[in-house]
Amino acid sequence: MDFRWIIKDKANPDTVEQLSSEINVNPTLANMLVNRGITDFQKAKEFFRPDLDKLHDPFLMKDMDKAVTRLAEAITKQERILIYGDYDVDGTTSVALFYGFLTEFYDNVSFYIPDRYKEGYGISEKGVCYAADNKFNLVVSLDCGIKALDKIKLANSLGVDFIICDHHTPGEFLPDAVAVLDPKRPDCPYPYKELSGCGVGFKLIQALAMRSGKNPAALYSYLDLVAVSIASDIVPITGENRILAYYGLERINNNPRPGIKALMLKGKVDKDINITDIVFKIGPRINASGRLEHAKASVELLIARDLDEAVRRAELVEDVNAARKNFDENITKEALQMIQVREINGSFKSTVLFKEDWHKGVIGIVASRCIERYYRPTIILTESNNKATGSARSVFNFDIYEAIEACSDLLEQFGGHKYAAGLTLAVENVPAFQLKFEEVVSQRIAEIHLKPTLEIDDELILDQINYRFYNILKQMAPFGPGNAEPVFCANQVYAENVRILKDKHLRFEIVQDGQNTRPVCIGFGFAKYYDFLNSKMRFNIAFELRENTFRNTSSLQLYVKDIKFD
Structure with a gap:
């Protein structure tokens, strides 16, 4: 998937300098913390040292x-x-x-x-x-x-x-x-x-x-x-x-x-x-x-x-999970084929699909799979108890709950959050709902939200990548919404010792002029870039920093999120 990179703005330099001094971290880390709302020693202490005594009454x-x-x-x-x-x-x-x-x-x-x-x-x-x-x-x-x-x-x-x-x-x-x-x-x-x-x-x-x-x-x-x-x-x-x-x-x-x-x-x-x-x-x-x-x-x-x-x-439970995976794969394949046929007739800013025999238990997963391929608000519907029932999933920064609410005159029941929701309607209302939901989404969604974004905390030069830096990153966990795992980029690098793993993945080192560090990169699903990387073409790389342990020896590796060539 082709990502739009968003490199976060630099935080207030005075705040960054003060925090860097107060908690003894480098300015890159301090900038990242300030961007997450951690602006002074007390907030940093609460962030790095969670305390059960701080739970609310x-x-x-x-x-x-x-x-x-x-x-x-x-x-x-x-x-x-x-x-x-x-x-x-x-x-x-x-x-x-x-x-x-x-x-x-x-x-x-x-x-x-x-x-x-x-x-x-x-x-x-x-x-x-x-x-x-x-x-x-x-x-x-x-x-x-x-x-x-x-x-x-x-x-x-x-x-x-x-x-x-x-x-x-x-x-x-x-x-x-x-x-x-x-x-x-x-x-x-x-x-x-x-x-x-x-x-x-x-x-x-x-x-x-x-x-x-x-x-x-x-x-x-x-x-x-x-x-x-x-x-x-x-x-x-x-x-x-x-x-x-x-x-x-x-x-x-x-x-x-x-x-x-x-x-x-x-x-x-x-x-x-x-x-x-x-x-x-x-x-x-x-x-x-x-x-x-x-x-x-x-x-x-x-x-x-x-x-x-x-x-x-x-x-x-494991036996049931294996069956769930099978339903998931088959229904996702059908859904993607339906989208491909639909795309012939025009471009859309939403996806609403209905098939009466899809398994209700996996339609939320299928909606997420469709977004991975066609990045737009998606609703997958099936028939249950003579009603059309569905699961909705959204894209970054688009409130799908509000969009569904705007179509409530066609619905019997709905509920959920900004990024995920469920709904029920009469089967005969599905065509009208598809049209109205597309109309609502088209009016409300910005074009930039129809391309997946990759938020990048900061640019690094390769010599900044070391265990002191990584050990502080680890203390920022647990990661998730609101505290995403840090993503960095390194610019104008080239690859050496490129290897294909299991026909789909890449392992390579990156080199940057003037830098001594040559980190190993693992790119899952990046085999298509093999010839480009082998050509010594310059590129920018977005990555997460991970620790790899093999035969009792640990080293830092870059987990590749995206690559952009000049």
């Missing part, structure tokens, strides 16, 4: 006092409590966290995950009736419920109380629940707005622990689940999320719960787990059950008490 969240009071009352009265969560990674980790914590000291509790195909997203009528029929007095919904006005009205009529824990954008009105915890509520004063659904659930158990006098450290064993949710739900790794992710990764790398350990074994990652490993190797395995079968299997895996049980459950 959970009672700052609107309705938290109501939620804790009702939950404590249910426990005191031995009421039946149902933990209700969505079927994706954020929802299943939320349920595992909340169910795991409550069952440490309370037995009268169970959990419920809606069936993706029979019930759809969020709180369902079937789920509410299940709670009422089985005498559950209180339901705690996690990662869903913020728009479930009718379902909460039904629950109230059946004598079932709800505490809603959500992190999605609310509608005009809130459900009439006992408590509605959502930092995105317009009237919520909670200082951090970007928690995952599991993060909101964590704040509720934190508040319950505080109210009951439990040691807060007792909650920290659940941070591995919170970290998995933060990574998989692609929420910003800033502020409170950074603290939760930092200590959650520490837990995963040192003492993970059996379910996560089993997933690590299946993903063949057993040390130095980072956010990327979760996104590509752990999260998809948790998601697989809910995509193809029932997400209850993922919760049972995550709450497994010992490794033997977890490994058995992970085997089942």
Whole structure:
């Protein structure tokens, strides 16, 4: 994919110089930190040394006092409590966290995950009736419920109380629940707005622990689940999320719960787990059950008490994940062919595809795959329960949720975020929706947003690349949205010792006039550049800095992001 490079502006030189002096780093690193909002010693200390004591008071969240009071009352009265969560990674980790914590000291509790195909997203009528029929007095919904006005009205009529824990954008009105915890509520004063659904659930158990006098450290064993949710739900790794992710990764790398350990074994990652490993190797395995079968299997895996049980459950999840990959590949191939045919008839600024027999569980993945090839806002629709249902994915800096909202007259239901959303509509409305969505996107999207961007932190000369520089970069982790892994460029370099690996990849050294350092570069999928690189043609290279260990010897390598020839 041809990237548009955006090299970040230089920060205020006086601020850079002061920070460089205060924390003893070179101006390049100081400039990068200032560009990320780290402008003085105190902010740098908080950034480089995340502290669990800096977590916000959970009672700052609107309705938290109501939620804790009702939950404590249910426990005191031995009421039946149902933990209700969505079927994706954020929802299943939320349920595992909340169910795991409550069952440490309370037995009268169970959990419920809606069936993706029979019930759809969020709180369902079937789920509410299940709670009422089985005498559950209180339901705690996690990662869903913020728009479930009718379902909460039904629950109230059946004598079932709800505490809603959500992190999605609310509608005009809130459900009439006992408590509605959502930092995105317009009237919520909670200082951090970007928690995952599991993060909101964590704040509720934190508040319950505080109210009951439990040691807060007792909650920290659940941070591995919170970290998995933060990574998989692609929420910003800033502020409170950074603290939760930092200590959650520490837990995963040192003492993970059996379910996560089993997933690590299946993903063949057993040390130095980072956010990327979760996104590509752990999260998809948790998601697989809910995509193809029932997400209850993922919760049972995550709450497994010992490794033997977890490994058995992970085997089942792995089989489903293999099937998911097969659906993913076949449907992506079909979708790309449909786009190619569509392109013959003109150019488009959005993609909306519908095929009634596509598997609902993988259409979000397919939307992302289509964007990798055709970089524009994309919605993939299939038929489910006689409705067209779909997943939407966006491109950098375009709010797909707002674009879908502008077409709401054609929709029956929708929800989501700036970069990802879900929607349901009548099948007969699909053609009209395709036309209107294209019209809305065309009016709102800038041409520059239809070309993928590569944000570059700074230009380096090759002699700047050394272990002192890299060791400070490592301390900036965990990386993710809001704190992207640093990308650098080096200009006017040429290649030597170019080798093709496995017919697709390249390994080569780069040389820069006047510089002694000749770093090794690894370019995955860059074999097409072999002849150009071998010709000693000058080029600019964008890269991330990585450490490679082979036969107990470590060295720094450049992980190639893009190459631009003169």
